[in-house]
Amino acid sequence: MKLRVGIVGLGDQWEGRHFPALRMLADRLEVRGICEQVSHRAERAAKELGTTPVDGFRSLAARDDIDAILYLADQWFGATPILAACDHGKSVYSAISFPFDPAEAELLRHRVEESGIAFMAELPRRHAAATVRLKELIATRLGRPRMLFCHRRVPLTTTSPATPARNQVSEARDLMELVDWCRYVAGVEPTSVVAVRHAETVGDDPDDYRMMSLDFSQTGRAGDGPLAQISCGYYMPRAWEEAVGFRPPPGLQVVCEHGIAFVDLPQTLVWFDDAGRHQESLESERPVGEQMLGQFHRMVTSLVRQTSGLDDTLRAMRTVQAADRSVAEGIRVRLG
Incomplete structure (x- = not known):
């Protein structure tokens, strides 16, 4: 069955x-x-795909020849296109930053649940070939x-319509993606x-730098269970090309009971155990x-x-909010 989609x-x-x-x-x-x-981007993309640009997301969601909305980038209208899709019973694929305000995020979750639509949040780190093989x-x-140990170095760049200015919301999204990745790999809740x-x-x-330590102990005593150290840095100008590429840390390093793995997305996975070094060949996997x-x-x-990723994204968001409280008060914050 071919699915008819509109892109926002x-x-x-x-x-x-x-x-x-x-x-x-x-x-x-x-x-x-x-x-x-940005109208000229819409016109160019529409020409490449043999379709037409549309002036507003509400009219797009209301069309009878649209089955689903692909919301692929943060725009000035925030999460409103998702609510419009809910109003018209259109399924949603969402690659945007969810509202960071708890009340707004809960309203969004409620509207998606109430509408009965299929919803999928884009979580690329979960679906990357290296992550899938790591879980195996x-x-x-x-x-x-x-x-x-999860590290991300984000080179500073000039802003453009495709890459808006960095702010607290974009930084929170970066951290939420890393938190969700670690939650998924650990297999338990922090x-x-x-x-x-x-x-x-x-x-x-x-x-220009954020770091958090997530404790996954289920015994009530910190340190008894898995531990994740997550950091995100914005201190390296993109113009410093040689410095940006100098000895970057692996995207994810996982110490396990019987070995250790090093992951660089999307397709690099090297792991070690008693038998030595193993290099996974993942180049043939689908993007x-x-x-x-x-x-x-x-x-x-x-x-x-079905809904996929919505609750996971909201859990990651609450963890980042708890991290903000930890920074402000200088304390360990319990996650409920």
Whole structure:
């Protein structure tokens, strides 16, 4: 069954992830319209996909020839297109930052549940080939994760319509993605968090470094269970090309009961055990964008209503909010 979709927002992942995936899945996903706040980008993308640009997301969601909305980038209208899709019973694939305000986020979750639509939040780190293989190795060879070290270095860049200015919301989204990744790999829920920050300038809101320690102990005593150290840095100007690429830490290092694994997304996985070094060959796996949109197609066309990633994203958001409280009060914050 071919799914008729409308696109809201293009963003910085359009050329590298979403457009190639839509081309490969043309037999399953048919783009009927594109709504983008930068008109010339909408016109160019519409021409490439053989469709038409649309002026507003509400009119796109209301069209009878649209089955689902692909909300692919943060736009000035926030989560409103998701609510519009709920009003018209259209399924949603969401790659945006969810509202960071708890009340707004809970309202969004309630509207999605109440509408009965299929909903999928884009969580690319979960679906990357290296992560999928890592989970298999944890189940078969490496054993239970004991410690996770997750680091992301984000080169500073100039702003543009496709890459808006960095702010607290975008920094929170970066951290939420890393928190969700560690939760998924650990396989259990964190029970407490301790965090620190370093401001880019004194008294300013944007940070150039954030770090948190997630404790996954289920016994009530911190340190008894898995531990994840998560950091995100914005201190390296993109113009310093040689420095940006100098000895970058692995995206994720996982110390397990019977070995240790090093992951760099999307397809690099090296692990060690008593037998020595093992290099996984993952180049032949489908790109992560194609995998995620393919899964969304299966969700919408199945007879069982499904939501994927919504609760996981909200849990990660609450963890980041607890980390903010830890920074402000200088304490370990329990997660309920």
